[in-house]
Amino acid sequence: MAIWLLARSRTIIQRLPKMMPCFGVLYHSSSSFHYSASPSSSFLMSHGPRRLTSGTTPFFFFFSRPESTKAHTQLEQLYTSEDDDDQAIDFPGGKVAYTCEMRFISESAEKRVPCYRVLDDNGELVSHSNHVQVSKEMGVKMYTNMVTLQIMDSVFYELQRQGRISFYVTSMGEEAVNIASAAALSAHDVILPQYREPGVLLWRGFTLEDFANQLMGNKADFGKGRQMPIHYGSNSLNYFTVSSPIATQLPQAAGVAYSLKMDAKNACAVTYFGDGSTSEGDFHAALNFAAVMEAPVIFFCRNNGWAISTPVQEQFRSDGIVVKGQGYGIRGIRVDGNDALAVYSAVHTAREMAITESRPILIEALTYRAGHHSTSDDSTKYRPIHEIEYWKMTRNPVNRFKKWVEKNGWWEDKDEVELRSSVKKQLLEAIRVAEKTEKPSVEEIFNDVYDQLPSNLEEQERLLRQAIHNHPEDYPSDVPSRRHFPPISVPEEYAEDIFSVSSNCSPSANGWRERDSY
Numbered sequence: 225m226a227i228w229l230l231a232r233s234r235t236i237i238q239r240l241p242k243m244m245p246c247f248g249v250l251y252h253s254s255s256s257f258h259y260s261a262s263p264s265s266s267f268l269m270s271h272g273p274r275r276l277t278s279g280t281t282p283f284f285f286f287f288s289r290p291e292s293t294k295a296h297t298q299l300e301q302l303y304t305s306e307d308d309d310d311q312a313i314d315f316p317g318g319k320v321a322y323t324c325e326m327r328f329i330s331e332s333a334e335k336r337v338p339c340y341r342v343l344d345d346n347g348e349l350v351s352h353s354n355h356v357q358v359s360k361e362m363g364v365k366m367y368t369n370m371v372t373l374q375i376m377d378s379v380f381y382e383l384q385r386q387g388r389i390s391f392y393v394t395s396m397g398e399e400a401v402n403i404a405s406a407a408a409l410s411a412h413d414v415i416l417p418q419y420r421e422p423g424v425l426l427w428r429g430f431t432l433e434d435f436a437n438q439l440m441g442n443k444a445d446f447g448k449g450r451q452m453p454i455h456y457g458s459n460s461l462n463y464f465t466v467s468s469p470i471a472t473q474l475p476q477a478a479g480v481a482y483s484l485k486m487d488a489k490n491a492c493a494v495t496y497f498g499d500g501s502t503s504e505g506d507f508h509a510a511l512n513f514a515a516v517m518e519a520p521v522i523f524f525c526r527n528n529g530w531a532i533s534t535p536v537q538e539q540f541r542s543d544g545i546v547v548k549g550q551g552y553g554i555r556g557i558r559v560d561g562n563d564a565l566a567v568y569s570a571v572h573t574a575r576e577m578a579i580t581e582s583r584p585i586l587i588e589a590l591t592y593r594a595g596h597h598s599t600s601d602d603s604t605k606y607r608p609i610h611e612i613e614y615w616k617m618t619r620n621p622v623n624r625f626k627k628w629v630e631k632n633g634w635w636e637d638k639d640e641v642e643l644r645s646s647v648k649k650q651l652l653e654a655i656r657v658a659e660k661t662e663k664p665s666v667e668e669i670f671n672d673v674y675d676q677l678p679s680n681l682e683e684q685e686r687l688l689r690q691a692i693h694n695h696p697e698d699y700p701s702d703v704p705s706r707r708h709f710p711p712i713s714v715p716e717e718y719a720e721d722i723f724s725v726s727s728n729c730s731p732s733a734n735g736w737r738e739r740d741s742y
């Protein structure tokens with residue numbers, strides 16, 4: 225009887241989703257790695273997370289989880305056969321077949337995972353290429369953005385060499401990765417970047433003035449001058465601010481994606497990172513969390529061969545990054561990152577899958593960091609110049625895409641000349657204005673974290689102002705100081721260090737506070 229009851233209750237639970245859709249519905253979708261269907265994007269809206277409320281009853285949250293995202297059912301299909309049911313261990317997470325063979329799983333597959341491409345090096349469509357169509361308008365916009373990014377890189381890099389900004393990072397060689405991936409997304413998708421994806425922000429509408437303001441750390445910078453150059457961010461463009469510690473953006477992206485899913489948004493989170501970032505614990509935590517929570521997030525890895533001076537051969541022993549997805553139950557694809565059409569197609573399709581099937585997707589884009597790591601680096605010290613030249617010339621993603629738009633009759637030499645001269649002009653003007661714009665005032669360093677400034681920060685602010693007053697030659701002259709402070713009282717041990725330098729400036733003299741700007 226007890227067994228019958230147990231069996232019966234199991235059947236009822238299994239059938240519940242069909243009887244009561246609010247308990248979640250089982251959907252059929254392909255669990256293979258080949259994806260060709262284009263499911264409706266309204267799927268999540270109609271079948272996404274549901275919240276039931278009924279009078280005074282408590283809240284219940286139910287998520288309809290597409291069958292294909294359940295790792296245990298996938299594993300069951302992989303590792304068990306229906307014939308030898310009694311030859312399997314019924315383990316939490318699914319049955320596992322027994323074997324009498326002592327066989328260790330190989331550390332690598334016989335063949336490396338192939339790389340999906342659409343265009344060959346001459347910008348010709350490869351035969352039988354399976355890709356998402358790109359209109360003339362889209363193709364031209366992608367190309368002009370790639371060129372704009374190239375020009376930004378060369379001009380801002382020079383600016384740093386001239387000492388007019390303190391630091392810069394180029395995206396040279398990764399223009400297709402930047403622009404084509406951005407083009408395949410919706411403006412509602414939330415971006416959690418590393419630092420080598422300014423093209424995504426450019427595509428979304430961050431202006432040349434916005435870039436110049438951030439690099440100069442002036443009053444118009446959205447970050448109020450608090451960050452090093454290249455730490456861009458924009459609330460309105462759904463672009464999280466770049467943070468220096470690598471890979472921290474990955475678990476955050478899993479969380480953002482989970483929140484988008486809870487709100488049944490027709491959007492996903494997209495996070496970018498380099499091959500080096502996959503050695504951080506955050507990469508592994510993020511993938512596992514996203515897989516288990518079925519979070520709609522695209523993990524976009526720019527495998528550009530190098531993490532500063534560490535080549536990928538010294539970074540990991542796996543077949544790149546794409547295979548790591550499988551270890552966590554995440555679908556993935558390896559794509560030619562220098563082929564804009566392949567990147568566009570892969571991201572476009574990944575986005576559909578992530579949202580409609582509520583699942584994470586891992587994309588590994590094979591590309592090359594054709595510039596130095598940053599303006600603090602000289603990459604010729606650790607890699608051969610001919611390797612850099614090969615990627616810059618033969619495998620250049622911008623040239624390859626240009627050939628394709630030209631072959632389509634969408635682009636001519638005169639368009640190229642006009643575009644390059646107009647972008648350069650706009651950029652130089654943006655820099656001229658940004659350079660003249662006043663810096664944010666000193667108090668901005670202390671604002672926006674606490675509602676009420678705690679006493680220790682108040683004290684730090686006073687000390688900073690004092691230091692600026694005592695050493696004005698070490699601080700920019702265009703930093704205004706507005707906040708008025710009551711007379712300072714400083715503990716004796718600080719007083720000696722800070723105030724001994726200037727005789728006419730003591731805590732009680734207070735003369736320095738009357739200056740308007742430093």
Ligand SMILES: Cc1ncc(C[n+]2csc(CCOP(=O)(O)OP(=O)(O)O)c2C)c(N)n1
Pocket residue numbers: 420468469470497498499500501502526528530531532593597
């Ligand atoms: C947690 C952390 N460790 C180390 C660093 C120093 N660091 C800055 S960039 C970088 C290399 C990152 O390489 P990769 O992720 O491959 O990106 P790429 O620069 O190649 O685009 C390292 C180690 C850091 N910023 N944060």
